[in-house]
Amino acid sequence: MSAVSFWLIALVAIAGAWTVLVARETIRLIAGLGTFLLGIAGLYLRFAMPLLAASQVFLYVGGVLALFLFAIMALRRDEDRAGPAVRFSVVHASVAAGIFAVLVTALRDVGAASVDVTAGQDAVDAVGALLLGRFLPAFELVGGLLFVALVAVLAISAGEDRR
Amino acid sequence: MSGIVVACLLFSLGLYGVLTRREIVAVLASIEVMLGGATLLLVVLSSTYGTGAGTAAGANTAASGQAVALLLLAVVAAEAAVGLAVLVSLVRHGKTGVDDIQRVRG
Structure with missing residues (x-):
């Protein structure tokens, strides 16, 4: 398992999360959420945890996502919008970026001390x-x-x- | 380290969604993204933290991380179910936006 495979799977998860952020139609939002959840399951696999990955697919993609879809379909309105286009907000973006910076800074030492994933953890x-x-x-x-x-x-x- | 960065990035993306989106469905989905990022961070740290990885103690740490993540999965499922029930109840009253529900009462 190379770093390339890790970043490919991570990119899928990030793209899904981004779709959740910007999607205007509800069904696209759900599709983005599904992509994100599958990407997370892929990352669990990458960290040699197939049990967790399988549970993620069964519980989230099969359960929670179906629940979301069911709720949306039951409430289907004429206009199938997830609201107006999301405006970029500098304040909110800086709050999120600040939290990201704080988290990464706080966990930097832990990351430096970490070792690569080894087999036999599952x-x-x-x-x-x-x-x-x-x-x-x-x-x-x-x-x-x-x-x-x-x-x-x-x-x-x-x-x-x-x- | 890259796992930590990705997990924190996903958490921050979800946080931004919670702050900016005004539709309840989108806010719920953003909360799912935040929780996914947090669970991923837990898994990453438990599988790679410290010098124990690869040893018996490291395998035990990784198993603990998996067990806690599995428990977290169930908690998130319960959260989604209750959130969507509240959403269904609100939409029946014609309210779909976060701004429509300034007040909550019995």
Whole structure:
């Protein structure tokens, strides 16, 4: 795996994120989001984590993106716009650029200390043992959170009709 | 280092989207981009941080990163579901812009 492959996949993710930023039509926005999520999955693969990449594709591209599409299609209006053209805002751009600079500066030392990705990191059994061992409380909490979210979605969308 | 730069760049792009976009769908998608960047940073750091990579301790760190990222995936899915439910509820009232919802009440 060369740096070229990394930057190619990263470029796909960045292009997707850029499309989300500038897209005027909702369907293009969703397509950009899908490209971004697939690019992220590709980067996970690049970092030798196929389990995470597969989960990303199943959960995000198959789940969250379908949810987005479903919501958009259910609410389809005459004008299929994601709002007016996005105007370039110097203030907002400088806030985002400032955050980027701060993050990269803060993580520079860590990056200098990092070593290249090595093989043999994809230990699916190790991840499973961690999830049901050290991370069991968090795992259970996430299950509870998903249940609460399910009830909340039902209450928000079905409660409307009852009123 | 390049992984860190890409993750931070994606996070900043998402942040810019959250700040500038005025449509709820676009803001939600931008939040997804931010969370994707943050998760990627977690994965990059856990797989390459320090001198442990390639050793047993390094593999354990990478596995921890993967486990936390998997938990994060579920949290983001819950966030998207609730966000889209709120969106559906708002659109039923003819509101699609962030500026339309200055007030939130029961």
